[in-house]
Amino acid sequence: MTEHSTGKGGFVARDRDWHPAPYHPPYKTSVKRAPQAALLSFPTTASEITGPTFGHGIIGPQDNDLIHNFTGESAIGPRIVVHGRVQDEFGRGVGGALVEVWQANAGGRYRHRKEGYVAALDPNFGGCGRVITDADGFYEFRTIMPGAYPWPNGMNDWRPAHIHFSVFGHSFAQRLITQMYFEGDPLISLCPIVGSIQNPDAVKALIAPLDKARTVPMDALAYKFDIVLRGRRQTAFETRPEGL
Amino acid sequence: MVQPLNVLKESPSQTAGPYVHIGCTPNFCGIGGVWAEDLGARMKTGPVQGEEIVITGAVHDGMGMVLKDALVEIWQADSQGRFPGHDAEADPNFTGFGRSPGDMETGAFRFETVKPGRVRWTDGRWQAPHISVWIVARGINIGLQTRIYFDDEAKANAEDPILTRLEHQGRVRTLLAARQEDGSYRFDVHIQGPQETVFFDI
Ligand SMILES: [Fe+3]
Numbered sequence: 001m002t003e004h005s006t007g008k009g010g011f012v013a014r015d016r017d018w019h020p021a022p023y024h025p026p027y028k029t030s031v032k033r034a035p036q037a038a039l040l041s042f043p044t045t046a047s048e049i050t051g052p053t054f055g056h057g058i059i060g061p062q063d064n065d066l067i068h069n070f071t072g073e074s075a076i077g078p079r080i081v082v083h084g085r086v087q088d089e090f091g092r093g094v095g096g097a098l099v100e101v102w103q104a105n106a107g108g109r110y111r112h113r114k115e116g117y118v119a120a121l122d123p124n125f126g127g128c129g130r131v132i133t134d135a136d137g138f139y140e141f142r143t144i145m146p147g148a149y150p151w152p153n154g155m156n157d158w159r160p161a162h163i164h165f166s167v168f169g170h171s172f173a174q175r176l177i178t179q180m181y182f183e184g185d186p187l188i189s190l191c192p193i194v195g196s197i198q199n200p201d202a203v204k205a206l207i208a209p210l211d212k213a214r215t216v217p218m219d220a221l222a223y224k225f226d227i228v229l230r231g232r233r234q235t236a237f238e239t240r241p242e243g244l
Numbered sequence: 245m246v247q248p249l250n251v252l253k254e255s256p257s258q259t260a261g262p263y264v265h266i267g268c269t270p271n272f273c274g275i276g277g278v279w280a281e282d283l284g285a286r287m288k289t290g291p292v293q294g295e296e297i298v299i300t301g302a303v304h305d306g307m308g309m310v311l312k313d314a315l316v317e318i319w320q321a322d323s324q325g326r327f328p329g330h331d332a333e334a335d336p337n338f339t340g341f342g343r344s345p346g347d348m349e350t351g352a353f354r355f356e357t358v359k360p361g362r363v364r365w366t367d368g369r370w371q372a373p374h375i376s377v378w379i380v381a382r383g384i385n386i387g388l389q390t391r392i393y394f395d396d397e398a399k400a401n402a403e404d405p406i407l408t409r410l411e412h413q414g415r416v417r418t419l420l421a422a423r424q425e426d427g428s429y430r431f432d433v434h435i436q437g438p439q440e441t442v443f444f445d446i
Pocket of ligand 1: 105159162164261
């Protein structure tokens with residue numbers, strides 16, 4: 001990692017009003033899975049500024065191709081390319097970031113023993129993939145368009161089509177799991193999980209636009225999904241010891 | 245009006261949902277053959293330096309029920325307080341990173357690792373041996389951060405900058421892994437309630 005790709009100081013504090021509320025009663029499971037006591041704040045130390053590093057060596061040639069990586073045969077559904085850039089809050093690309101994704105198949109069904117939806121399994125779709133960003137933070141993978149699916153929460157709640165993202169930056173303090181939604185999906189505004197995010201601009205940050213310029217003619221549509229991880233402060237005038 | 249700051253906002257978190265294991269530990273949940281081994285399944289890749297330890301535990305919700313769909317990740321220094329990948333001297337056979345999906349039936353997580361050495365606080369003081377923890381699951385809208393300390397490190401714990409700083413000193417025990425008779429450590433996480441684990445905003 002180069003010095004200009006990351007600051008050298010501690011991390012900028014998380015904006016907890018921008019993130020979803022941990023306790024959001026319309027998303028019922030959150031009620032008993034949200035801490036009630038105040039979180040303890042302290043400056044990031046070496047334990048949080050460092051983090052695991054994963055080399056390109058762990059990535060197989062089909063890891064970023066969810067259309068084919070389960071059986072080698074083509075999965076069913078509209079083919080899409082998802083691409084974007086992982087950057088920090090200062091716009092610096094985060095190279096070498098590990099991006100892991102998982103999703104339902106075109107019918108909205110997951111390959112999981114706890115899955116109860118009646119939609120058909122696709123024998124050629126596993127639903128997981130991963131990719132490591134290039135030196136400037138760019139990534140891309142291809143998959144099929146996931147279907148919307150119903151889930152047990154309210155009487156009739158449906159998840160908008162989405163892809164789950166797990167991202168490792170350079171530091172354990174940057175660890176993030178989120179979801180990507182698709183431009184134009186009317187289910188986004190009805191979803192209690194999306195609704196745990198109170199700020200409409202924050203919701204927009206998770207909606208990927210159709211990217212006609214990156215489509216593959218006669219093959220795949222494309223969506224762009226940029227990801228922002230926490231940034232580290234510059235240190236030219238950093239005071240040590242850091243104030244508490 | 246003023247100039248824009250041109251600072252970006254961090255991507256908002258979303259819950260990992262009930263199927264986090266498909267993406268993060270596919271082999272564990274029966275999706276074999278996509279890649280050979282789940283990430284973080286082994287923290288030791290050869291003979292390691294220091295004391296080898298086992299940590300088990302579970303994550304409990306506000307009703308005292310064990311979560312069976314959580315994913316727990318840990319990150320730690322090696323036995324000499326060096327971070328793998330960040331310190332050229334670090335133990336080459338230790339990854340420092342563990343990921344446990346929890347047992348399908350009991351929800352118990354398990355890490356086979358080494359007792360971490362001490363690392364310094366921002367002002368140079370020594371912290372007590374600890375392991376950074378990150379927990380996600382269905383119903384958790386933003387990952388929970390905490391630390392595992394060790395109940396047999398009384399002297400180091402007594403001078404640790406975080407443990408000594410907790411206003412409610414009675415909650416220190418929620419951060420301590422307890423040495424068991426078989427030599428392993430037990431660490432239970434309580435998301436809410438009277439035993440609520442101290443979570444961090446780091
Ligand atoms: Fe989902």
